[in-house]
Amino acid sequence: MNSSMPSIEEVSKFHGHICPGLALGYRAAGVALEWLKHHRAEDEEIIAIVENRACGIDALQYMLGTTAGKGNFFISDYGKHVYTIANRATGKALRIVVKPKGRWAKEGESREDTLKRLLEMPAEELFETREVEIELPGKAEVLQSVVCEDCGEAAMETKIRHYHARRLCIPCFEAESGLEA
Template sequence: MYATDNDPENLLAQAIAFHGHYCPGLLIGYRAAVLGLRNLGVERATDEELVAIAETDACGVDAVQVVTGCTLGKGNLLLRDWGKQVFLFGRRSDGRMIRVALRHGAMAAEAEGALPEDERRRRVRERIEAMTDDELFDVRWVGVSLPEPARIFKSVRCSRCGEGVMEARVRLRDGEPVCLECYGPEYTRRLT
């Protein structure tokens, strides 16, 4: 269904379909991912050979998943939500990693008056489409340790809620295994 080739137009169309609409944030993630892979000299990952780190939880992350093949489920997409339009892309084979950061002000709306939101987004998107990679992004090679490949952990039953939880996420309370949700001081199973 998704990304069986590396044709940029096909990948953009798939990113739009995956995300649900075409917005400036999705375009930023798409362009960052294409640029990152091009600089690394690699194509879309089929397994865990690439790693992507997103410093935002916004729209662009959806495009990064489609373009790079890095996903949360495979463990090669990491989310570090620092509220920045910054994406890092790395090769496991040699540890090389590139950081692609949106230049401050690149998405700034021009003085467009009281335009409807969809028109404002369209204009911002068109401006982003017209920008060169150098105008849009600050790109640099970085020395960041790549995370280890995903591991499968044993499931342990939480002594408080009874649900299964990954062993690596279990904490002990009074000598009994508890999930992180139950371990937290503000935990309640009641929804009000």
């Protein structure tokens, strides 16, 4: 591992605990950082598209600087331990896939032993990686807010729905119309 990489203990402070799932994300983020030549996103120049909602995605957010709030972290929840990292400047993307054989605890293996194995095994045994072509998601938009005429809460103008000549946020629109926005 590169000395500029945070420790798993440091990453666990963001996540809340150390577990095998966090270790998978930690290792995947390490592979991504190598590919990115240790460049961490300051804004939206690096994006992450993750295919699960498991513990490991916290490591990618923390280590790569990709976050939902910044608009460069996207979840497509397919239940797969797959992470696609892209560089907007180069247009290149790396798909990191956890190999099923390396991920699962071996029969009789303790949680601690699984964690140790995941942190120490060679990356090429744990992951399949390949450069892929993807359509890069658009950058985050900063738009005007509009006040919902039902609940009185402000919502981004692109999330307002017009119903019976009223401007409604999505939850109020769905409740009032019975339709899905």
